[in-house]
Amino acid sequence: MTTIVFVVSHLGAVHGGVNVFNAEMLPVLATYDDLRTICLVPSTQCVDKSLSHLTRVLPLRSTGDKFLLPVDDALQAVTLLKDVGRIDAVVGHDVVTGDLAIEIADKLGAKKILIHHMAYGRYIALMRDPEAARAKEKHQQRLFPKADRCFAVGPLLLDSLKDIRRLSQEMPEPKLLLPPLLSIEPSSTPRSAPRILYSGRIEASNDAVKQGTLAARAIGRALRHLAEDVHDASVDIYGFDPDPALIDEFRELLEREAGYRIPVKCLQFTDSRAEMLNVVKDASLFVMPSVHEGFGLVAWEAMCCGVPLVVSKNSGFYRFVQSLGQAAFVDGVSVQHHNTDDAVNQQIDELANRIRSRIEYPLDAHQRAEKLLTAVRAQGGVSETLDDFVVECGYPLKTSSSQHEAKPSSSSNLDPLIVDLTIEVDVGLDEQDHVAYRCITGVRRIRSAFYALCNGISGASVNVRSSYLDRLLEMASSDPDADLRADAALRFRADQPKIKKLEEFLNGALLSLAAPDFADLPFPTDHDRALAFVQLIDILGRPTSEEEKMYIDAVRFEPYKTFSVRIPTKLLESKDFYEPLFTINDGATLGDLWFDCCSDIAAAYLRAFYAKSIEDGTQPPPLGHLLEWRIGSH
Incomplete structure (x- = not known):
C-alpha cells in the first residue's frame, strides 16, 4: 500500500485554484489499486463532506480556517499520522502549503513533492502590492529547491519552474502535471439562448491581471451589436467576493455597454463541485481574458463540459492546446494592461468581436468545442502525467x-x-x-x-x-x-x-x-x-488520397485467405526493407511492419472492411498469423 499525504488549506472548491485542483485529483487517484490518500487540513471547518469518501481527512484542530506556524503544525501532523503506518510522500501546493509539507515529510522520512500553481514573478508589475508579490517570488525560489520532485500545472508554469531552477543546482528537473479530465458528459447540443460565463476572482487588487472589467465591458458590447438577432441572452459572472458595491459596479459596466438591461447573475465561489460544474456546463461561451493565467482551471472545466472558449493566449491552458496543434478550436486573445483610453477601447472591441462571432454562430462554436475535447482526450497525455506523478510519490506503477x-x-x-x-x-x-x-x-x-x-x-x-x-x-x-x-x-x-x-x-x-x-x-x-x-x-469519413493508394496483399495462414489493406506510404518509408519499393523478401510477416505504427496499420486494416460491412454485414476478421505480404499499387 502506497500512502500519499496532501496538505491543503481546504478540501473542496472554496477559494478556487489550488483547492479545486486538489479536489479534481482525488476521484482519479481513488481508481489506483493499493494507493491511499490522506488530506491534511487546518480544521474540521475546512472540509467539503461530498469529497470525504474519496480520501481520509485529517484535520489538525476543531476550529480555524488557516494553518499556523509550519514547525508547530508539522509536530501536530506527525502525532496524528503515527497510527497510519508508512507515509511514502507528502505533497504541498506552492507557497500555500509547501513549507508545511516539507516540514512534515522531513520528520517522517517521506518524499517531498511540491506542485507549482502561481508564477508571481511574471506579473509583479501588475499587482496592487508589488512588494508582496516579489516576496512570494523569493519565497518560491527558496522553497522549490527543497523538494525531491517538483511538478507544474501546465506548460506555462513548467517554464516558470525552469526559471526558478536556474538559480539552484540542487533543484531537480521539474515535470509537467495536467488536471484530470472530468468524468462529466459534455453538452451534446448548443444552448438555444446564449449564456456567457466569465469566471475568476473579481476584486480590485486582481483586476489588472484577471481583467474582469475588460470581460464585462466586452460581453456587453458584443451583446449590443447582436441585439436585433440574438434574444434572451444572459450573463453569469462567477467568482465575486461578497461585496454588494463591487457586484453593482460590474453589473452597471456590462449594462452600460449593452445599452439595455441584461439578466446578470453574480455568483460567489461555492464549496459544491456539482453546483460549480453545473454553472460551467450551462454556459454557451466561457471567457477568460487574463493578462497572465498560470493555467486556467475553469477553462479546463469548460472544455470538459463541451463549452466554447475565448481565452488569453498568455495562459497555460492555451499553451497546452497550442502544443497539441489544436489552437484553431479555441479563440485565443492577446491581452495587455493598457493605460490609455484608446488602447483600452480597441482591446474591448477585439474581445467583443471574438465573443460576438461565437454567439452569432452557436452550432459552429459547439462543434469546435467538441473537436477540441476529442483531440485532448485522444492525444493530450493527461493520464500519463498523473501516472508520472504517483510514480514519483513512490507508487509502483507497472508498465x-x-x-x-x-x-x-x-x-x-x-x-x-x-x-x-x-x-x-x-x-x-x-x-x-x-x-x-x-x-x-x-x-x-x-x-x-x-x-x-x-x-x-x-x-x-x-x-x-x-x-x-x-x-x-x-x-x-x-x-x-x-x-x-x-x-x-x-x-x-x-x-x-x-x-x-x-x-x-x-x-x-x-x-x-x-x-x-x-x-x-x-x-x-x-x-x-x-x-x-x-x-x-477518425478516418472512416475521409476519402482515400492518391498518396495512400498503396496496399499490402496479405495471405492468412488459417484459414487460407487473401485480402487487401490500404496502408499510407508514409508508414512504410522508415522501414529497412522498403528500399527499393518492390523488392520485398518473400515470407516476411506483417509483424515486420508493425513496429512504431501498429495502431495506424490496425486502423487501416479495419477501414478496408468498412464499405463491405455496411453493404452486406461482413465483419472484419482478426489479422491472425500472416505468412507473407507484398506491396503494390492500385
Missing part, C-alpha cells in the same frame, strides 16, 4: 507492456470503477456539412474496455448516436419551410439504417482488436488497441 504479459487480475492505471463499458461514438457534420465521425469516449476508458475484454472481466460494446440525425429530426418537425421539412424527413429515413449498420461494424471492429490472435503480433498494450479504435473512427 502497460508488463501488465499485458503478466495478465494481472486488475490494473492500477486503468479505471476499475467503470460500470458501463460502453464506447460512445457520434455521427455529425463538420464545418462543410460533410458527415464526420467522432469518438466521444476518451482513450483511458476505451483502454479499460479492451482490458476487460482481453482478460474476460466483462463485455464491452459500441453505441453510435447521431447529432446529424437529431438535427434532421428537428428540422423535419419544426422547420417553418414545408419543403425543407419534407427533405429532412426523407434524408432521416434514408440515413437512419446506415447508422445502425455502422454500429454493427464498430462492434465487430472492437472484437477484432480484442481477439486473442493479436497477442502474437507486436501489439503489446491495451492502449495501442484503444488508439487504433480512435484512429479508425
Whole structure:
C-alpha cells in the first residue's frame, strides 16, 4: 500500500485554484489499486463532506480556517499520522502549503513533492502590492529547491519552474502535471439562448491581471451589436467576493455597454463541485481574458463540459492546446494592461468581436468545442502525467507492456470503477456539412474496455448516436419551410439504417482488436488497441488520397485467405526493407511492419472492411498469423 499525504488549506472548491485542483485529483487517484490518500487540513471547518469518501481527512484542530506556524503544525501532523503506518510522500501546493509539507515529510522520512500553481514573478508589475508579490517570488525560489520532485500545472508554469531552477543546482528537473479530465458528459447540443460565463476572482487588487472589467465591458458590447438577432441572452459572472458595491459596479459596466438591461447573475465561489460544474456546463461561451493565467482551471472545466472558449493566449491552458496543434478550436486573445483610453477601447472591441462571432454562430462554436475535447482526450497525455506523478510519490506503477504479459487480475492505471463499458461514438457534420465521425469516449476508458475484454472481466460494446440525425429530426418537425421539412424527413429515413449498420461494424471492429490472435503480433498494450479504435473512427469519413493508394496483399495462414489493406506510404518509408519499393523478401510477416505504427496499420486494416460491412454485414476478421505480404499499387 502506497500512502500519499496532501496538505491543503481546504478540501473542496472554496477559494478556487489550488483547492479545486486538489479536489479534481482525488476521484482519479481513488481508481489506483493499493494507493491511499490522506488530506491534511487546518480544521474540521475546512472540509467539503461530498469529497470525504474519496480520501481520509485529517484535520489538525476543531476550529480555524488557516494553518499556523509550519514547525508547530508539522509536530501536530506527525502525532496524528503515527497510527497510519508508512507515509511514502507528502505533497504541498506552492507557497500555500509547501513549507508545511516539507516540514512534515522531513520528520517522517517521506518524499517531498511540491506542485507549482502561481508564477508571481511574471506579473509583479501588475499587482496592487508589488512588494508582496516579489516576496512570494523569493519565497518560491527558496522553497522549490527543497523538494525531491517538483511538478507544474501546465506548460506555462513548467517554464516558470525552469526559471526558478536556474538559480539552484540542487533543484531537480521539474515535470509537467495536467488536471484530470472530468468524468462529466459534455453538452451534446448548443444552448438555444446564449449564456456567457466569465469566471475568476473579481476584486480590485486582481483586476489588472484577471481583467474582469475588460470581460464585462466586452460581453456587453458584443451583446449590443447582436441585439436585433440574438434574444434572451444572459450573463453569469462567477467568482465575486461578497461585496454588494463591487457586484453593482460590474453589473452597471456590462449594462452600460449593452445599452439595455441584461439578466446578470453574480455568483460567489461555492464549496459544491456539482453546483460549480453545473454553472460551467450551462454556459454557451466561457471567457477568460487574463493578462497572465498560470493555467486556467475553469477553462479546463469548460472544455470538459463541451463549452466554447475565448481565452488569453498568455495562459497555460492555451499553451497546452497550442502544443497539441489544436489552437484553431479555441479563440485565443492577446491581452495587455493598457493605460490609455484608446488602447483600452480597441482591446474591448477585439474581445467583443471574438465573443460576438461565437454567439452569432452557436452550432459552429459547439462543434469546435467538441473537436477540441476529442483531440485532448485522444492525444493530450493527461493520464500519463498523473501516472508520472504517483510514480514519483513512490507508487509502483507497472508498465502497460508488463501488465499485458503478466495478465494481472486488475490494473492500477486503468479505471476499475467503470460500470458501463460502453464506447460512445457520434455521427455529425463538420464545418462543410460533410458527415464526420467522432469518438466521444476518451482513450483511458476505451483502454479499460479492451482490458476487460482481453482478460474476460466483462463485455464491452459500441453505441453510435447521431447529432446529424437529431438535427434532421428537428428540422423535419419544426422547420417553418414545408419543403425543407419534407427533405429532412426523407434524408432521416434514408440515413437512419446506415447508422445502425455502422454500429454493427464498430462492434465487430472492437472484437477484432480484442481477439486473442493479436497477442502474437507486436501489439503489446491495451492502449495501442484503444488508439487504433480512435484512429479508425477518425478516418472512416475521409476519402482515400492518391498518396495512400498503396496496399499490402496479405495471405492468412488459417484459414487460407487473401485480402487487401490500404496502408499510407508514409508508414512504410522508415522501414529497412522498403528500399527499393518492390523488392520485398518473400515470407516476411506483417509483424515486420508493425513496429512504431501498429495502431495506424490496425486502423487501416479495419477501414478496408468498412464499405463491405455496411453493404452486406461482413465483419472484419482478426489479422491472425500472416505468412507473407507484398506491396503494390492500385
